[in-house]
Amino acid sequence: MSGAVFRVISNPARLVLSAFGALIVIGTLLLMLPVAVDGPTGAGLEDALFISTSATTVTGLASVDVTSFSLFGELVILALIQVGGFGVMTIGSVLALVVLRRVGLRQRMLARTEIGEIDIGELARLLWAIFRITVVVEASLALVLFARFWEEGYEGGPAASAYSAVFHSVATFNNAGISLYGDNLARFSGDVFVLLPVSFTFIVGGFGFPVWVEMWRRRPVALQRPAKRGPLSAERSQGWTLHAKLTLIATAVLLVVGPLAVLAFEWRNPATLGDLGVGDKLLAGWFEGVTPRTAGFNVVDTGGMEGPTLFLVTVLMFVGAGSASTSGGIKVTTAAVIAAVIWSEIRGERDVNMLRRRLPDSLVRGAVVIALLSVCLVVTASLALMASDGLELGDALFETASAFGTVGLSTGITGAISTFGHVVLTLLMFAGRVGPVTFAAAFALRTDTRLYRQAEERPIIG
Helix, strand or coil: CCHHHHHHHHCHHHHHHHHHHHHHHHHHHHHCCHHHECCCCCCCHHHHHHHHHHHHCCCCCCCCCHHHECHHHHHHHHHHHHHHHHCHHHHHHHHHHHHHCCCCHHHHHHHHHHHCCCCHHHHHHHHHHHHHHHHHHHHHHHHHHHHHHHHHCCCCCHHHHHHHHHHHHHHHHCCCCCCCCCCCCHHHCCCHHHHHHHHHHHHHHCCCHHHHHHHHHCCCHHHCCHHHHHHHHHHHHCCCCHHHHHHHHHHHHHHHHHHHHHHHHHCCCCCCCCCCCHHHHHHHHHHHHHHHHCCCCCCCCHHHCCHHHHHHHHHHHHHCCCCCCCCCCCCHHHHHHHHHHHHHHHHCCCCCEECCEECCHHHHHHHHHHHHHHHHHHHHHHHHHHHHHCCCHHHHHHHHHHHHCCCCCCCCCHHHCCHHHHHHHHHHHHHHHHCHHHHHHCCCCCCCCCCCCCCCCCCCCC
16 A cells, blocks of 8 residues: 555545545536537536535535536535535445445444544444425425425426425525526525525524434434333433533524624515515524524525625634534534633633633634634635636625635626636635544644643743
8 A cells, every 4th residue: 555545544534535525526527418418518617616516515606507407416415415415434334224224333434524523432323313404394394395396387297396305405405505596596486485484494503413312312213113212311411511502502592693693684675575565574583593504505695685794794704513414614512612711811811611611721722723714714715716717805705705615696797707716715614614634634644642741931922
């Protein structure tokens, strides 16, 4: 085995990046085939690579209209969304369970890098829970959308309605933001039976694997198998974990702040909510306020939004949703920890405490590193787009935050960006999906731990 191959296999971060990279390459080659588009030739390398990366990283940005792809091309995009959203290593672990009835230690460790800090010993059982949750939620939304699409005549018949329902269900739960329609979901503006189920599903998808698993464990005892009622009941009696509490509380706060701010800033804007009735305004304001966290669907023209709204959306995209989810960004738990650090420093407290729990120093340092790395990535990418394409600061920040947060919202400039700009956004989508620390660790020259400590000295800060 060559040294390069050994370094990739021995480093989980590099192996995860290699797996996602391989999936992107496969998707690119398939989308370049003539059969993948409605035309005599396939998509060019630039557009195929961009769309493949966008689908694999469940972002939703598009350099060309998705409607230009054929049924084969759409199915390739759908497969990339599902595999990329569920996780390459997680998919591999589930397949190993199906074929071999077991998962090796290395496979468990790699799957753990995508799922989060979960006990390796119980990973095999939890993978099945995650798989079942994914199937149940996606199937439920597909049934709801199929009934609505067919009933209201949004599609040409039952077959077309079923296909569109399945595609948008997978894209929704995986927070991809990719739609089969040129206007995204604008045609459903005012349809509460489409927008509310879609928004509820991508909010659930943004919770992340650990929260899904905890909810699955705490489902009503009557829904559990008798053989497992005892241990699961004991787990429920221990209370919710700090991670689940932070994720749910932070999500609830953002689900209130986002829609209220959008409604306040856009209420009279004729380019977005201004010409809608009160009920449609409330529905569209809700949808546009919750979608920036990671989903990327839109029902109004994002480019027509007011400056304060665009700034708010940029911040929400940068924060993202739950850890170990399909979301990019720094994640809501990271933002909550940073806020707790600031509050503790202001109060002069020695420890950082949250919800009657003390946070370890390693976790605090990790949150700071993630936030600073993310800021550096977004700022550097924005500067690159401003230099290469002459974009204004606001447009560049919005586009890069959308790519890094794997959201997919755009003010309409994605297709007009240069090849260099598309490469920048492609790398940013990739980094946002796997996480800035994993992305940086994969390129680290040394991964060993020092056996000594330097002498301590305090510089003046602040």
